[in-house]
Amino acid sequence: MRLDKYLKVSRIIKRRSVANEACDSERVAVNGKAARASYEVKVGDVIECRFGARVFKAEVLSVREFAAKDEAALMYREL
Numbered sequence: 533m534r535l536d537k538y539l540k541v542s543r544i545i546k547r548r549s550v551a552n553e554a555c556d557s558e559r560v561a562v563n564g565k566a567a568r569a570s571y572e573v574k575v576g577d578v579i580e581c582r583f584g585a586r587v588f589k590a591e592v593l594s595v596r597e598f599a600a601k602d603e604a605a606l607m608y609r610e611l
């Protein structure tokens with residue numbers, strides 16, 4: 533699954549267009565490297581998102597095409 537779609541489905545970022553912009557402006561890194569929106573997310577990847585002064589770090593636990601609101605938080609583990 534594409535990184536921008538994963539960020540939206542897991543509800544880390546609310547909209548896919550916002551996730552895409554964050555990737556383009558290099559505010560999202562995967563495994564310590566800046567990642568483009570087209571990066572293929574795999575289980576075990578560590579995603580780091582920078583929102584101003586706040587840094588959100590999470591490990592990918594599962595990759596699903598769709599997730600209900602209560603299941604979205606089960607797709608990753610916050611570090």
